[in-house]
Amino acid sequence: MTALRLVVAGSPAPAVPTLDALAASEHEIVRVISRPPAPLGRRRILTPTPVAARAVELGIPVLETTRLADLEPELLPLEIDLGIIVAYGGLVREPLLSWPRLGWINLHFSLLPRWRGAAPVQHAIIAGDEVTGATVFQLTPGLDEGDWFAQEREMIGAHRTAGALLEALSVSGAALTRRVVDGLAAGAIAARRQEGEPTFAPKLTRDDARIRWTEPVEAVHSRVRGVTPEPGAFSMLPDGTALKILEAAPARDLRPLDPGVCAVEGRRVLVGTATAPLELVRVQPAGRSAMSAGDWVRGLDADSLPVLS
Structure with missing residues (x-):
């Protein structure tokens, strides 16, 4: 196997395992490309992306840009065998x-052609899919349309959030990517065409994170998990403030409630859906810290619990 000269483009934490896997291989990462530092936290401190920070620790030169075309004068003279992109956040033209x-x-963190686009893990959970995975494919001008080299399947489970599932896929996907790179270096791997009807996973909006209490409890729970941790599930209280729902679970063993109606059964805080209630476990009222649902309810008028919308 001939060692390849690589360039790696990525930004968020799920791309770091792939960078680590390739840095530990026989191949040479010539440059890492990432998004510029962004202001984070209450003090809005400019902070490098997780990929840029890790590349500096590994001693790999980093180029930061929001527009890859701006790097053409520096990149094009370099002799590179292969580019690898993982959640960079920009187009390669x-x-x-x-x-x-x-x-x-x-x-890409889906089983292409299902869930092409920016938020495949989130949409897979919201849609109630039982299985998803990771795909390594040849980048083309079209949106996630290229022929694929390898896929890894992953059961979603009934309780995993998008954040937890993405963390797992980032690790298995890193190993998958290294196998593909090694296969390309050895001339021992070929791509195959994507088959099946594509579905699409656009970036989530705030409206995607708002709970629809008129849906069945399974759909409500899937939405909560699919938008956790970002953009974060929420519902509106009668006073016009938002209640963030950080953790919840179906309560199929209890009597139905009207959609959005809150009730307390023993120590359990419930909200009605189109079918069984949803049990609220952890919530965050506007302007306050995260707390148990029980603590939230204890601060309310027990005789007039709110209706969520």
Whole structure:
């Protein structure tokens, strides 16, 4: 196997395991490309992306940009065999798309062609899918349309949030990406066409995170998990403030309630849906810290619990 000269583009934490896996391989990462530092926290301190920070720790030169075309004068003179992109947050267009000798491969967190787009893990959970996975495919101008080299399946489970599932996929996907890179270096792997009807996973909006209490409890619970931790599930209280729902679970063993109606059964805080109630476990009222649902209810008028909308 001939060692390849690589460029890796990525930004958020789920891309770090792939960077680590490739840095530990026989291949050489010539450059890492990431988004510029962003203001984080209450003090709005400019903070490098997790990928940029890790690349600095590994001693790999980092280029930061929101627009890859701006890097053409610096990148195009470099002799690169393969580009790898994992959640970079920007498009690769010509001439950079054809610049590496073997083109670019993309680690995408779904079983393509299902859930092409920016938020595949979140949409898979919201839709109630039982299985998802990771795909390494050849990057093309179309949205996640390229031929794929390898896939890894992952059961979603009944309780995992998008954050937890994405963390698991980032690890298995890193190993998958390294196998593909090694296979390309050895000339021992070929791509195959995507088959099946594609579905799409656009970036989530705040409206996607608002609970629809008129849906069945399974759909409500899936939405809560699918938008956790970002953008974060919420419902509106009668006073016009938002109640964030951090953790919840179906309560199929209890009597139905009208959609949005709150009730207390023993120590359990319940909200009605179209079918069984949803049990609230942890919540965060506006302007306050996260707390147990029981603590939240104890601060309310027990005789007039709110109706959520």
